[in-house]
Amino acid sequence: MGNLLLARHLKPAGGKYLGPIVILQRLQQTPRWSIYTGIGFLSLIFGLVAQSNWETILRFFHQQPFGITGPVFHQGVGFYVFSLPFLNFLQSWFLGVLIVSLLVVVGIYFLSYKLQRLRTIPQSVIFHVAGIGIAILGLIAWKYWLDIWELVFSNRGAMFGATYADIHAQLPAQWTLLALVILCIGILIAAALRRKPRWLIYGMGVWIVASIIIGVIFPGLVQRFR
16 A cells, blocks of 8 residues: 555656557546555455464464474574474565565556656656565565575475485575575666666576576486486
């Protein structure tokens, strides 16, 4: 709701609509109550998703120590049983919320600027979209960090748990991908300040290629040759 109100505040008001796109024009002029109803419906869906994870949340807030430390990352077993599922739930839930928010905000700006054929986008609008993008990339970086702890549940090898390929290939790959996402955040900030969207495209392209090569192909090769 906050992102929606901010987008409606920053979008160009009034103006002359150009072109015969009547349907899109009417969408841009949708009554405020109908938009709020849609946001309320989406909020209800996300609330039901959170409600379905009530047991994970309850276990997190009432966790007790096992008194046993894992041999791989030297973390208490209670962290893997109680905390890690809760953190994964938070990451995925907030990521879904922000992706939906980004789609709504970009849709509002697209209808406003394209219908009026406006070529100059204010810095405030760029910062708004970039801010949501930075938050999304931050959550993706957090997921890479959580996946490091998830290696103790790996079923990649012949035995359950973190095997040779997980420790010597997948673990460095996770740290590398996390660093690349943080680099993409820096590129996004620079692109927003300098109005250079191509920088972000190049950075995202490198990250996607690295995710495939470093995160998937390389650990698989190490596992096979090992």
